[in-house]
Each structure stands twice: as C-alpha cells, then as structure tokens.
Amino acid sequence: MNKLTRTTDITTFSDIRQNLRTHINRVKKSGRPLFVTKHGKAEVVILSAKEYDSMSAAEFRATRAQIRRGRADVKAGRVKPLDQAFADIRAAVGLSGKKRKAS
Structure with missing residues (x-):
C-alpha cells in the first residue's frame, strides 16, 4: 500500500x-x-470516501498479485521448509539459532 x-x-x-x-x-x-x-x-x-475506496482497491489488487506470485513459486518449487527459512533469516540478521524461553 x-x-x-x-x-x-x-x-x-x-x-x-x-x-x-x-x-x-x-x-x-x-x-x-x-x-x-x-x-x-x-x-x-x-x-474522502472516494480516496479511501481507491486506496483499498489498490491494496486488494496488490495483495491478490502477491498471492498469485506465491502460488507460482509453490508450483515452480521455489520454496523451502519453514525451519530453514527461519534459520536463514536468523543468520541474515546475526541471531543465534537458540530459541528463547517464553515469558
């Protein structure tokens, strides 16, 4: 948006x-x-209501396009297991792989 x-x-x-x-x-x-x-x-x-509706419609179109891209990625095999995705994110931001205790 x-x-x-x-x-x-x-x-x-x-x-x-x-x-x-x-x-x-x-x-x-x-x-x-x-x-x-x-x-x-x-x-x-x-x-204005007109501007709000316009922004909402644009947001909806963008979300729909992201869903289509995600489905295409799944169909093409451009996916990875969730644990691996989180490990990659932790490595990218410099966090250890240790899980924190719940508060």
Missing part, C-alpha cells in the same frame, strides 16, 4: 472541533488527506 504523502493540509483537533464541516468539504473537494495533529504530532488522517 502506498504511504500517504504528507501535505500542507494539516490542522489540530481544536480546529477540527470548531470547523468540522469546512474541513470535510475541503477534503471532499480537493481529494487530499487532512492530517489532524495533537500536541504537534499527526494522530489521525481524514480522507
């Missing part, structure tokens, strides 16, 4: 409470997300 591009469309929770209708109309008209901040940090993003 694509990350949302940060824009200058930023407001605060206080401003949202006072001007919700104005902000919603602007988001719907512009199609751009509105970042809402709390204490200077982005907390939520408001999107």
